[in-house]
Amino acid sequence: NAGVTQTPKFRILKIGQSMTLQCTQDMNHNYMYWYRQDPGMGLKLIYYSVGAGITDKGEVPNGYNVSRSTTEDFPLRLELAAPSQTSVYFCASSQMTGDETQYFGPGTRLLVL
Amino acid sequence: KNEVEQSPQNLTAQEGEFITINCSYSVGISALHWLQQHPGGGIVSLFMLSSGKKKHGRLIATINIQEKHSSLHITASHPRDSAVYICAGRLEGGSEKLVFGKGTKLTVNP
Numbered sequence: 001n002a003g004v005t006q007t008p009k010f011r012i013l014k015i016g017q018s019m020t021l022q023c024t025q026d027m028n029h030n031y032m033y034w035y036r037q038d039p040g041m042g043l044k045l046i047y048y049s050v051g052a053g054i055t056d057k058g059e060v061p062n063g064y065n066v067s068r069s070t071t072e073d074f075p076l077r078l079e080l081a082a083p084s085q086t087s088v089y090f091c092a093s094s095q096m097t098g099d100e101t102q103y104f105g106p107g108t109r110l111l112v113l
Numbered sequence: 114k115n116e117v118e119q120s121p122q123n124l125t126a127q128e129g130e131f132i133t134i135n136c137s138y139s140v141g142i143s144a145l146h147w148l149q150q151h152p153g154g155g156i157v158s159l160f161m162l163s164s165g166k167k168k169h170g171r172l173i174a175t176i177n178i179q180e181k182h183s184s185l186h187i188t189a190s191h192p193r194d195s196a197v198y199i200c201a202g203r204l205e206g207g208s209e210k211l212v213f214g215k216g217t218k219l220t221v222n223p
Contacts, residue, residue: 031209042117042199042213050209058210090156102146102211104156 001026004105006091012111013081021076021108023091031094032074033102034058034066036087043090049074081112116140117202119214126221132187134198134217142202145183146211147174150197159185159198190221 007022025032034046045058049068063085065077074093078085089108094100117138126132136145147159160167160174162183167174171190176183187194197216204210 033209040215042115042215043201043211044213045210048209056209088154092156101158101161103158104148107154107156 003027004091004093004103006089006105006108008108009106010109010111012113013078014113015081015083017081018077018079019081019110021078021089021091021110023074023076023105024072025074025091025093025103025105026072027093027095027103028071029093029095029103030071031096031100032068033092033094034064034074034076035090035092036060037090037107038087046076046089078110083112086110086112115215116212117200117214119198119200119217121217122215123218124220126190126219128191128221128223130190130221132190132194132219132221134185134200134219136183136185136200136214138181138183138202138212140202140212141205142212143205144203145176146201146203147183147185148199148201150199150216152196156199187219190219192221192223195220 004025030051033048035043037043044060047066049055091105092102094102120135144163146161149157171188173186197218199216201211201213
């Protein structure tokens with residue numbers, strides 16, 4: 001199993017551009033999460049999904065959108081990139097609830113200039 | 114004040130030393146996670162516990178729900194243990210939200 005994969009690994013965006021961060025897991029997990037990690041700060045939850053077709057906002061959802069059309073994929077969309085979205089983004093998955101072990105992807109480093 | 118506080122922020126040890134990293138939280142949680150973030154950035158889940166103590170190899174995690182405190186211990190530390198250790202609590206009430214500490218950076222020198 002590849003676990004949780006994320007693409008791209010690194011991206012530079014100009015202000016106002018859009019992009020989609022891809023996340024795929026092959027463990028048949030129901031729960032998937034998007035986090036961002038800013039330097040010197042703890043991880044913060046952006047969005048999460050408890051199954052295909054079901055998504056909900058986390059702590060810092062503004063400026064992002066998600067969809068979950070399949071169990072495997074949970075893409076994160078940035079519509080109008082802003083410098084404040086410069087961060088490292090991690091996707092994670094777990095079998096059931098947040099009480100279960102979460103498996104993290106390798107992260108996507110995003111720089112918005 | 115953060116809902117989850119870790120101490121110390123930075124820790125330097127000599128190989129073989131016993132390491133303790135502390136995590137205190139001010140909110141009600143149903144479970145606490147300990148994570149390890151490698152120097153390359155990858156994050157691995159070490160433990161998830163809601164009571165008592167768990168052990169995996171040289172790592173031991175404990176939690177005291179009443180005192181809202183958890184500790185991660187590393188016995189016979191090794192340079193490969195150098196990483197950032199992060200604790201995160203799952204909020205009570207059925208929330209899927211994990212609240213993260215800022216992490217403790219551990220450096221183990223040979």
